[in-house]
Amino acid sequence: MEQKSAEAAGGAVAGPKAYGFLTAVESGTHGVFGGYLLVDPWGRPLEFHCTAPVKVSRAQQILFGSTLQSHLHGQQIGGTLLAEGSVAPEVVLTDLEPMLHVRSHTKLPVALIRGASSGSPAATFGSAVGTGSFTIGNANVSPHVTDAARGDDLRERLEELAAAVDLCEPFERIRAAIDEAQRR
Amino acid sequence: MTADPAESRLVHSWRATELALPGVAVAARVEPRIARPAALRFPIDAPRPVVTRVGLFDLRPAVQSFHFKSPVAQPPAAPRRMEPTGDSAATSLRVLPPEGPETEADAGDSTSTPKRTRIAPPADVVKLSERFFYLLQPDLETILETSSLEFPRQPFPFQFDGMAFLMPRHGAVLADEMGLGKSMQAISSIRLLVRSGQARRVLVVCPKGLVSNWTRELADWAPEILVAVIEGDQQRRRWQWSLADVPVKVANYEALVRDRDLIAELGLSFDLMVLDEAQRIKNRSSQTSEAVRSVPRRRSWALTGTPVENSSDDLVGVFEFIAPGHLHERMSPKAMGAAAADHVLRRTKDKVLKDMPPRLNRDERIELSPEQRETYRRAEEEGVLRLSELGQEATIQNVFELVLRLKQICNFDTFTGESTKLDCLEADLEEIHASGKKALVFSQWVETLGRLRSKLSRFGALEYHGGMSTTARDEAIRQFKQEKKHSVLLLSYGAGAVGLNLQFSQYVFLFDRWWNPAVEDQAINRAHRIGAAGAVTVTRFLSANTIEERIDEVLRRKRDLSDTILSQAEAPAASGLTQDDLFALFKLSSPRSSANRDAA
Numbered sequence: 001m002e003q004k005s006a007e008a009a010g011g012a013v014a015g016p017k018a019y020g021f022l023t024a025v026e027s028g029t030h031g032v033f034g035g036y037l038l039v040d041p042w043g044r045p046l047e048f049h050c051t052a053p054v055k056v057s058r059a060q061q062i063l064f065g066s067t068l069q070s071h072l073h074g075q076q077i078g079g080t081l082l083a084e085g086s087v088a089p090e091v092v093l094t095d096l097e098p099m100l101h102v103r104s105h106t107k108l109p110v111a112l113i114r115g116a117s118s119g120s121p122a123a124t125f126g127s128a129v130g131t132g133s134f135t136i137g138n139a140n141v142s143p144h145v146t147d148a149a150r151g152d153d154l155r156e157r158l159e160e161l162a163a164a165v166d167l168c169e170p171f172e173r174i175r176a177a178i179d180e181a182q183r184r
Numbered sequence: 185m186t187a188d189p190a191e192s193r194l195v196h197s198w199r200a201t202e203l204a205l206p207g208v209a210v211a212a213r214v215e216p217r218i219a220r221p222a223a224l225r226f227p228i229d230a231p232r233p234v235v236t237r238v239g240l241f242d243l244r245p246a247v248q249s250f251h252f253k254s255p256v257a258q259p260p261a262a263p264r265r266m267e268p269t270g271d272s273a274a275t276s277l278r279v280l281p282p283e284g285p286e287t288e289a290d291a292g293d294s295t296s297t298p299k300r301t302r303i304a305p306p307a308d309v310v311k312l313s314e315r316f317f318y319l320l321q322p323d324l325e326t327i328l329e330t331s332s333l334e335f336p337r338q339p340f341p342f343q344f345d346g347m348a349f350l351m352p353r354h355g356a357v358l359a360d361e362m363g364l365g366k367s368m369q370a371i372s373s374i375r376l377l378v379r380s381g382q383a384r385r386v387l388v389v390c391p392k393g394l395v396s397n398w399t400r401e402l403a404d405w406a407p408e409i410l411v412a413v414i415e416g417d418q419q420r421r422r423w424q425w426s427l428a429d430v431p432v433k434v435a436n437y438e439a440l441v442r443d444r445d446l447i448a449e450l451g452l453s454f455d456l457m458v459l460d461e462a463q464r465i466k467n468r469s470s471q472t473s474e475a476v477r478s479v480p481r482r483r484s485w486a487l488t489g490t491p492v493e494n495s496s497d498d499l500v501g502v503f504e505f506i507a508p509g510h511l512h513e514r515m516s517p518k519a520m521g522a523a524a525a526d527h528v529l530r531r532t533k534d535k536v537l538k539d540m541p542p543r544l545n546r547d548e549r550i551e552l553s554p555e556q557r558e559t560y561r562r563a564e565e566e567g568v569l570r571l572s573e574l575g576q577e578a579t580i581q582n583v584f585e586l587v588l589r590l591k592q593i594c595n596f597d598t599f600t601g602e603s604t605k606l607d608c609l610e611a612d613l614e615e616i617h618a619s620g621k622k623a624l625v626f627s628q629w630v631e632t633l634g635r636l637r638s639k640l641s642r643f644g645a646l647e648y649h650g651g652m653s654t655t656a657r658d659e660a661i662r663q664f665k666q667e668k669k670h671s672v673l674l675l676s677y678g679a680g681a682v683g684l685n686l687q688f689s690q691y692v693f694l695f696d697r698w699w700n701p702a703v704e705d706q707a708i709n710r711a712h713r714i715g716a717a718g719a720v721t722v723t724r725f726l727s728a729n730t731i732e733e734r735i736d737e738v739l740r741r742k743r744d745l746s747d748t749i750l751s752q753a754e755a756p757a758a759s760g761l762t763q764d765d766l767f768a769l770f771k772l773s774s775p776r777s778s779a780n781r782d783a784a
Contacts, residue, residue, distance in 0.1 A: 052246040052247075
């Protein structure tokens with residue numbers, strides 16, 4: 001676990017160039033499933049990790065209050081999944097804002113991604129979304145506040161992948177896989 | 185030492201004994217002490233409050249991990265940039281709208297999202313890791329685009345669907361209607377499997393007349409893949425079968441039957457075996473079917489536009505190749521359709537090609553000339569009389585011979601050589617020839633084709649049939665395609681109904697009718713297929729009040745069977761031109777039926 005934690009913290013073993021896609025899917029009956037897909041520069045899958053469902057109780061909702069989502073997504077699901085990756089990606093992309101909080105548990109750059117038409121989320125006080133958003137292909141990328149100054153670096157890292165796939169598309173694959181896992 | 189009186193007054197509560205010193209008078213005020221009341225203790229036995237521990241996600245959720253090694257297609261050295269491609273004959277695959285006339289709406293709509301095709305795992309893939317392998321792949325368009333594959337033209341969306349259907353399947357029947365590009369879909373799928381290393385040895389088996397068609401299509405759709413055609417004498421074939429560094433081998437059915445033992449002797453096995461015109465193996469006890477099924481292979485794909493030609497047993501025969509035991513002849517059409525569903529993909533032109541030029545059907549009901557009619561009448565009366573005389577001894581062969589004789593008279597009067605069909609055909613061809621268009625004429629008989637050629641020489645008529653060598657046939661096709669003076673190609677149903685791409689022809693004539701509507705459809709679809717520039721007019725000659733009309737009635741009933749099984753509906757009562765049907769053409773009862781009735 002220590003080794004994995006080290007990898008998640010950005011000291012992962014060197015390997016093929018990879019990109020991480022991290023998201024979660026809420027199922028009414030089971031709870032929240034997490035999914036983490038690592039792809040190569042052509043968008044082809046290298047690794048996929050998914051969690052067992054995490055069910056939040058009413059008491060937990062009350063006690064965590066407004067911090068529930070960031071704790072659940074950022075630490076419990078996101079942190080756990082990133083620790084499983086055997087390759088350190090260039091960047092971890094998520095389509096869920098609470099998942100940005102995983103940045104507190106990794107040294108990897110993390111960014112929120114949205115379809116370009118939906119615009120970039122505002123970088124407000126206390127928000128994990130940093131400034132320095134940029135558009136690449138059909139996607140709008142907003143780095144975590146920690147990585148706000150690395151906008152150009154992140155854009156450069158993502159250019160290769162964005163030339164091959166729509167950066168929002170791999171999340172659909174994760175959702176399809178989680179849906180398949182639930183049916184099995 | 186004397187105490188200051190003022191100071192002493194400040195002392196209030198000290199005890200005198202504590203302050204008494206020898207020789208010193210202390211004025212002290214002593215206040216009485218109040219005793220603490222005795223405390224009454226009432227022990228309370230109430231338990232300690234219960235503490236509820238609320239788990240705050242102390243435990244990390246369990247994680248399942250999957251690692252993917254073999255790609256679905258080999259990526260290029262570096263991803264390609266999103267740059268526009270230039271106009272060239274062979275274009276890189278781009279996600280573009282399908283071919284077809286561009287409408288104003290299409291041209292102005294830049295916001296529409298192009299269709300993306302997903303490779304769904306087949307139902308018989310059970311392992312979650314294998315299902316994830318397919319679910320987590322990029323869409324097919326992206327895979328092809330990033331593989332830098334060159335295509336002669338942009339595939340249609342339904343062709344991407346066909347590739348996504350074939351690629352993950354170990355047993356598949358691509359049963360698209362003729363003209364939708366089954367071979368192109370199979371070749372593109374083969375190409376992806378070969379490039380990804382999932383297939384290193386592929387065997388394509390097709391009818392002899394289509395071998396050159398397949399090599400042409402392979403050169404167009406998979407130009408970088410080496411292909412060997414199995415042909416020549418045994419020594420040469422042995423060498424061709426043994427070629428280890430040639431990924432794709434093409435053999436005709438006859439060669440496969442002939443080399444069955446050689447394949448076993450060489451210990452050959454294939455990662456993929458593709459059968460074109462797979463209805464050839466519908467009869468499971470045939471040599472062809474047995475030879476095909478004896479070849480060791482991992483994947484089996486069957487291509488056929490007519491998976492059900494005569495009866496549902498045809499499909500069982502094909503399934504013995506792709507998924508042995510999956511279907512059996514005792515199944516109802518509905519049950520068979522359900523069992524076959526995940527293995528069969530069938531699309532029809534009217535469903536997938538909304539912009540396909542229309543096919544205009546014209547049933548030309550022709551009256552025989554008086555002389556022709558008289559010849560016909562005599563032949564039929566004599567034939568029926570002979571059958572009646574034979575009674576229970578009459579065989580299907582006797583009936584068949586009579587049918588053939590009457591059909592031939594419908595084409596040409598055997599005594600006078602008259603033909604009202606030919607008169608009609610000539611009239612139509614005059615116009616077609618004058619307008620610089622092309623026509624295909626199909627007949628059941630090579631002899632009829634020969635007579636037609638001599639009569640239609642002014643239209644530059646060419647022949648194409650099984651009696652010609654492959655070279656002569658290829659030359660006929662080349663001339664018909666390239667030389668304007670050749671307006672007519674005369675084809676036999678046997679050789680010309682399958683595999684040829686003659687979509688530059690605008691007219692199809694069925695000079696006489698085949699026994700099976702599916703074969704007629706195949707013939708028509710030589711012209712009415714992808715790439716057809718305009719409407720295709722199909723003229724079916726039918727001699728009025730003759731055996732041709734009676735056969736047509738039976739064929740109309742038969743036409744629905746294929747659709748019935750493939751749409752999982754109930755089968756119609758009549759499904760084929762059976763022995764009973766043939767006898768009924770002359771209002772005779774089949775001896776077999778009579779025997780059955782007697783037995784009952």
